[in-house]
Amino acid sequence: MKKRFIWSIILLFFFFQAKATHIVGGQLFITENKDSYYNYNIGLTMYFDALNGNPGAEDPAVVIYVFRKRDNAAVGWLEAPKIERKSVTYANPLCGISTLQTYQITYSSTLRLNPTDFNDPQGYYMVWDRCCRNGTITNIKNPGDAGSLFYLEFPPLFKNNANFKNSSPLFPTINGDYACVNSPFFFDFGGKDADGDSLVYSLITPMQGYSDKTNPSIPARGSSAYPRLDWIDGITVDNVIPGPDPLKVNRATGMLTVTPGSVGLYVFAVQVDEYRKGAKIGTVTRDFQLKVVDCPKMDPPKLLYKPKGKTTWYNENEIITVKKDDPNCFEVIVTDPTINQMIRVNGLVVNNSKNYFTILPAQFRTTVANDTLKFEVCLEDCFVTYDNRPIRIDLIAEDESCPFPLTDTLSIYIKRESAGNNAPKVTTSLAADYVHVTAGVPVTFTVFGKDPDKDKLALSGRGRDFNMTDLGMTFAATSGTENVQQNFTWTPPCQAKKGDTLTVDFKLEDMRCEGNPMPVSKPVFFIVDESPNNPPAVKTSLDIPEITYLIGGPEAILFDVIGTDPDTNRISLVAAGRGFDLSALGMIFEGKTGVKSVTSPYSWSPECTLLAGEAEQTFLVDFITQDKSCAAASDTTTVRIILKDNEEQPFPEFPNVITPNADSKNDCFVFQELPDDKCDDQFKDVTIYNRWGKQVFYSNIRPNDWCPTDISGGYYYYLIQYTKRSYKGGLTILK
Known part of the structure; x- marks a missing residue:
């Protein structure tokens, strides 16, 4: 398959000079190919008059042009080859007429589009411009000279810094049906969107474009307002097909309805707008033609039912009661005024998901005018009604009228007792x-x-x-x-x-x-009922809610916090410092939740820096418990923590003689009574020298004792140093 998409517009020589004098309609499409290198499929679906069209006008390929919507600047073009041609069928194939035959021709090509190359916020559009339309169109001027321009808008492929994936709506093959003068006609013109986007339908005047008989296949131009077809006098977009009920389209479904007033071939166009999350992201126009003919007068069939024991025909306001011992089948009559007409009967249950009945026989052929035919409706065992709720059967008879079968519907309401199935x-x-x-x-x-x-x-x-x-x-x-x-x-x-x-x-x-x-x-x-709620309570394991702590003490501050609730509600237990963050000061406390009772430990080892040069500092910690009931209640207990520095202590009187002879009497020089540290006066070291000034002992960690068993007797000196003060003395060792 030949693939081209050139990013600067190139004017083409006119590849196809034959005049396409019989274009019936169609639309463009762009669809995403998920998980494929060739990530998009672009093409055209065209409807072509198979009877009157010039065979040479059936192009082997079409050229689709792409423009930027913001300024109509050309982005590129794509040549899409013909990949399929098939005949358009009729809803009732027996109703074909010799003057109406249409081909559906599909042109398509896959290609690689880089999303970041299509990132303009206002999006893009593509067009196909070709002449000429069917020359027998009734509702426009000079139809054989009028061109066709098919138009499709699509959003940027890259939006909000991400790929924006989107496919245009998909439409089923159009039936080649015709309408009858003064008879209601319904035509499904709706589609589906693969992305789940909303579709809104409206009738518009078809676009004509810039091609003409002289230049039937010119390169398309960018435009914000393409030329439109000229309606004949008396025709507007509000009565494209005039009559007792002019052509209309359902905005939500795309269903076309019309009761035409005169024969002819009528062109029309529907614009389909695509919305995602309330914002319009795309548009596609669909052109087509509808032929209106003077059909022979046809009358619909008629269904009649006379309940057992009744002398009058069934009225749809009646409810038929079938007891468990009554026959399972009843007879219904269908009549039709037309001779040699096939009548088909089918039925469905409206308020159950399965029918549970049969129709025998299901079709007849009339042999005389107003022929009367009989069939039976037989109820199965599962056709049972509950809770006094009748089941509605819709019986539908349809004939072979053209272009669509004529029908009659008979609704019968039945209450039938159950037999053999006991209630759970x-x-x-x-x-x-x-x-x-x-x-x-x-x-x-x-x-x-x-x-x-x-x-x-x-x-x-x-x-x-x-x-x-x-x-x-x-x-x-x-x-x-x-x-x-x-x-x-x-x-x-x-x-x-x-x-x-x-x-x-x-x-x-x-x-x-x-x-x-x-x-x-x-x-x-x-x-x-009213929800009683007793408040929770919180306490600590302390005897009193106040702690005085001398910094430098050997023990940390430790206690437990307990939250309780007499109800079954969940409770939470948390702590908060007044004017400070607990963790920033090194306090350790984990908030907890539970039912009835929760316990969490508190610990803290304060440091001198917390005094900030003062003799003491006070910290208040609130412990809060709260229940999770609808009328939430809480309780708080506060612990006061007072931090103090140690008072200055004098150096003790040390002995001046020790006798390290292992008799456990005066064997050691004892340091255990050294003054406690203060924040601004802390132990540094202790050094002992002999009488010649040689160091014999040193420690910068507060020692317990010095027991000099390996040192000779004599006279020694010692020096004890703190941050701000020191103590010297002499010591005699006797051995």
């Missing part, structure tokens, strides 16, 4: 159906289902006038055979007010007849 039973583990609840207090019970016939069961729950999930109720639907059970749990939220009564219906369905289950239900009523 639903119960709960509750003592009663009324449950008193309070906010914050969990409620749990089990729901049981049982079927005496051992059929398959489905169990579910539903709140009356409220969504169970919105209120935090948990009850998952479940299924089983013969027996089934499921747990219900709920913690009533704070918005549950005293005096409220909430009802949950637990539904059990007998699934013997899929699509028409037998339901039974059990309600449970939740009565909301």
Whole structure:
């Protein structure tokens, strides 16, 4: 496949000079090829008059041009080859007419588009401009000289610093049907969007473009206002196809409706706007033609039903009761005024997912005018009604009228008793159906289902006038055979007010007849009572809530904090410093949550820097417990921590003689009574010298004792130093 996309516009020589005098309609498309190197598919779907079209005008390829929307600057062009041609079919193939035959021709090519090359916020558009339209069009001037311009807008492929992925809507193949004068006509012109975007439809005047008979295939131009077709006098976009009910389009579905007033060939266009999250991101125009002919007068079939024992035909306001011993089948009549007409009958159940009935026979052929034919509707065992709710059967008869079959619908409402299927039973583990609840207090019970016939069961729950999930109720639907059970749990939220009564219906369905289950239900009523709430309390393991701590002490500050609550609510326990951050000062305390009671330890080893040069500092720590009830309550206890520096202590009187002879008497020089450190006067070291000034002992760590067993007797000197002061003395060692 030949692929080209040139990023500066190149004027082409006119490859295709044959005049396409019979373009019926079509639209452009751009679709993303997910996870493919050739990430986009661009092309054209065109409808071509197969009877009157010039075969030479069927192009082997089309050239699609791309422009930037902001300033209509040319971005490039793509040559897309023809990949498919097929005949357009009719909704009823037997209704084809000799003057109407259309081809659907598809042109397409895959290519690689770099998203960052298409990042203009206002997006881009592509066009195909070609002449000429079908020369027999009724509602425009000079139709054989009028060109066709197909138009498609697409968003930037790179938006908000990310790839913006999007495909244009996809449309099914159009049927080649025709409309009849003064008869309602419906035409599905809607599509689907692969990205889930919303589509909005509106009728517009078709675009003509700049091509003409002389230049039928010129390179397209960028424009913010392409030329439009000229309607004949009396025609506007509001009555493109005039008549008792002019052509209209449903904005949400794309369904076209019209009751035309005269024969002809009418061109029209629908603009399809694409929205994502409320913002318009794309547009595509779709052109087509509708032929209106003078059809022979046809009358629809007629369905009639006379209930057993009645002398008049069935009225759709009646309800037919079928008892379990009554026959399963009843007779319905269909008539049609037309001779040799095939009549087909089908039916469906409106308010069940399965029909559970048959129609025999399902089709007839009339042999005389106003022929009367009979068929039977036979109810199956699973055609049963519950809770006094009748089942509605719609019987539909259709004939072979053109262009669409004419129909008649007969709706019959039937109540039929069950035979042979016993009802299941639903119960709960509750003592009663009324449950008193309070906010914050969990409620749990089990729901049981049982079927005496051992059929398959489905169990579910539903709140009356409220969504169970919105209120935090948990009850998952479940299924089983013969027996089934499921747990219900709920913690009533704070918005549950005293005096409220909430009802949950637990539904059990007998699934013997899929699509028409037998339901039974059990309600449970939740009565909301006032929620009592006793406040929580907090305390510490201290005798009194005050601690005086001398900095430099050997022990850290340690105690436990206990939060309690007499209720079953969850409680939290936290700490806060008054005017300071606990962790920044080295305090250790972990906040906790729990039920009834929580405990967390507090510890702190203060340092001298916390005094900031003062003799003492006071720190207040608040310990707070709070419950999680609807009427939240709290309690606080405060611990006062006073930090002080040690008082200055004098040096002790040291002995001047020691006798290290291992008799455990006066063997050591004892340092244990050295003054305690202060923040600004701390122990530095101790040194001992002999009488010649030689160092015999040194320690910069506060020693316990010095027991000189390996030193000779004599006279020694010692020096004890603190930050601000020192102490000297002499010592005699006797051995």
